[in-house]
Amino acid sequence: MDTTLTTQRRFLRPRIDETVEQLAARAMPDQPLENAVDRIKGWNLHIFAMRRPAGLLLGSDVVFVEPPRG
Amino acid sequence: MYDLLIKGGLVADGTGAPGFLADVAITGGRIVSVGPDLPGEARRTVDATGRLVAPGFIDPHTHFDVQLLWDGAAKPALEHGITSIVPGNCSLSLAPLRAGDRPGVIGMFQQIEEMPPEAFTQAFDWTWEDFAGYRAAIEPRLAINVAPLVGHSVIRQWVMGADAQQRAARLDEITAMGDLLRDCLEAGAVGLSTSFVDVDENGRPVPSRFAAFEELDGLCAVLGEFGRMLQIVPEFYDVDITIARIDQLADLSLAHGIPTTFSPVFDSQATPDAAPRALARVEEQFARGARVWPQVQTRPIDISFSLLRPSLFFARLPRWVRVLRLPLEQRLAALTDPSTVERMIADAGPDGGERLMGALIVRGGDRAPAGLAGRTLSSIAAERGETPVRALLSLSLENGLDVAFLAASRGHDDTARIGPMLANPHVHIGASDGGAHLASFATYGDTGYLFSEFVRKAGALTLEAAVKKITSDTAEIWGLKDRGVLREGLAADVVVFDAATIGRGAERPVFDMPGDGMRYIRDAIGIDTVVVNGEIAWSKGAYTDAAAGTICALN
Incomplete structure (x- = not known):
């Protein structure tokens, strides 16, 4: 039986009390922080656009750290 | 002498085996024999000539928690052939819940299930706080069997109070939640439900959504002590997130040896690759040994409102x-x-x-x-x-x-695409939401629609395969002891129906709920007789006085 998992869109789980900035820095340590935060916000509209209040980071969230795969 | 003899029907016994002509004899709430031309007398006889005789159907995703307090049959679910239900989905249950926390949870039921608030104040005497108390409150009047989930949001509320909707839990709080969950499982809960998508009446995420993964992992460790179910509602509007949730469920399943299930999985013309991608991921995770059961509903999405x-x-x-x-x-x-x-x-x-x-x-x-x-x-x-x-x-x-x-037809309405999904052995037919969304659509008749649309019209499943899907498969997935198959020694949950006509009636409003009272329902078509634990609960278009339902025993 094939037990290989295909590669899917990468995500992180927020750590307890982690801010968006801290998560962005963790996800993209080589990027300037502002760029990293912008990317995180753009890839996670379920958190930063659809939620009230927008940007409220929840402990259970799935936070994507790359854009959707083609 | 038997208590009940169902004579001369075509028996689809729930295993998927070809139907066979046989009688079903019942005594003391149990099936005592299945075979052709059984000898012996019976106190009551049901003539099933020309009818199909099957195990009672099992609905794994309902919200009848409140209705069961005044209606032990979960009407009209039972008349559609449903003999066992799983309430308490989506992180919400009516226990454990302190009296002071009731208003908040009523608001969540109002938001998520469209249950009028008067249902909580006019229809029953709210005397319990713990899970055993809720069980004791519903059990005496049950005409249907119940395998209740306990909701993560209410467990969180009990331990953390108002902070449940503010922050992650501390380690001592996670331990306390685990202890509370253990009490519920020992009192008969079939598992834990959680939600990653629901909001309360003020639009704020429900408590379960504030839980860090470590909290869910800790609760699943307790589920693992009992081998019980974790049910979740993922962010179903985004397939990438759904796949991430499937992976989380798989990890929890493998780490703790538990079954998991998620719903809904909707097929949509707007995102035609979404459901196939989610199901492909499920297949991969089953190949790893994980148990991640996607629930797919049979009915298209229609929403009514005023x-x-x-x-x-x-x-x-x-x-x-x-x-x-x-x-x-x-x-x-x-x-x-x-x-x-x-x-x-x-x-x-x-x-x-x-x-x-x-x-x-x-x-x-x-x-x-x-x-x-x-x-x-x-x-x-x-x-x-x-x-x-x-x-x-x-x-x-x-x-x-x-x-x-x-x-009308807001999605999930392409029979040619949905039929093969329902037939997929790793797909769990469910997600009816029975007892919820009262003023938006009827959550009844999905089993009838399975037979009318996907067996008779589309031929996507054989009659026997469809029966298996909503009986023995469901019982096995959820660990319901002695149900789902017509076999000697097992519980006598039986439905007798006309395979040529079984279906669902037109959606219609009725005014039988507390408060402003309105909900949409569908009548059953083609169901002759429904037997629960050996007692006839529905016959010839009417309910009986039988109240033989119980809290389901678990494996």
Whole structure:
């Protein structure tokens, strides 16, 4: 039986009390922080656009750290 | 002498084996024999000639928690052949819950399940706080079997109080939640439900969504002590997130040796690759040894609403929801206040609501004007020289708000695509939401629709395979002891139906709920007899006085 998992869109789980900035820095340590935060916000509209209040980071969230795969 | 003998039917025993002509003999609530021309007398006999005889159907995703307190049959679920239900889904249950926390949870039930608040204040005496107390409150009147989940949100509320909707839990709080969950499982809970998508009546995420993964992992460790189920509602509108949740469930399943399930999985023409991608991921995780059961519903998505009460239709329009929650007098004032109306109209989009509301069909209502039923809002609006959203508001106001609109076929309606999904051995047929969304759509008759649409019309499943899907498969997935198969020694849950006609009736409003009382239901078609634990609970179009339901024993 094939037990290989295909590669899917990468995500992180927020750590307890982690801010968006801290998560962005963790996800993209080589990027300037502002760029990293912008990317995180753009890839996670379920958190930063659809939620009230927008940007409220929840402990259970799935936070994507790359854009959707083609 | 048998208590009950069901004679001469074609038995589909729930295993998927070809049907065979046989009698089913029942004594003491148990099946004592299945075979052709059984000898012996019986106190009662059901002539099943020309009918199919199957195990009672099992509905794994319902919200009958509240209704069971005054209606032990979960009507009209039972008359559709459902003999066992799983309430307590989506992180919400009525226990464990401290008396002081009731208002908040009532608000969540109101938001998520459209249960009128009067149901909690007028229909039963709320005497319990713990899970065993809830069980004791429903058990005496049960005509249907119940395998209740306990909700993560209420467990969180019990341990953390108001902080449950504010922050992650500390280690000591996670331990306390685990202890509480253990108490519930020992009192008969079939597992834990959680939600990653629901909000309360104020639009704030429900408590379970504030849980870090470590908390869910800790609770699943407790589930692992019992081998019980974790049920979740993922962010079903985004397949990438759904796949991430499937992976989380798989990790939890493997780490703790538990079954997991998620719902819904909707097929949509707008995102045709979404459901296939999710199911492909499920296949990969099953190949790893994980148990991640996706629940797929049979019925298409239709939503009905009027401005008389809040509806799921407005889920993405919080201003509309707030207005529709107001008492009638205040609601009417808001709907005639120019500034409020202009903001509501703006919320419907820059096209005047054409995309969102133009295709709505007028269902009619007690005071709806003649000649509008069956017409689209777009055509009515054009005739009135209004935009669709203005037409919806003005038409409603002109008729005391009692105009019902139908948003038909909003997805999950392509039989050629859904049939193979339902037949997939790793797909769990469910997600009915029975007992919820009262004012938006009927959550009854999905099993009848399985047979009428996917067995008879499309041929996507054989009759026996369809029966297996909603009986023994479900019992095995959930660990329900001695149910789901017609075999000597097992519980006598039986449904006798006409395989040529079984289906679901037209959706219709009824006014049988507490408070303002309205819900949509569908009548059963083709169901002759429903037997629960050996007692006839439904026969010839009517309920009996039997109350033989129980809390399901678990493996």
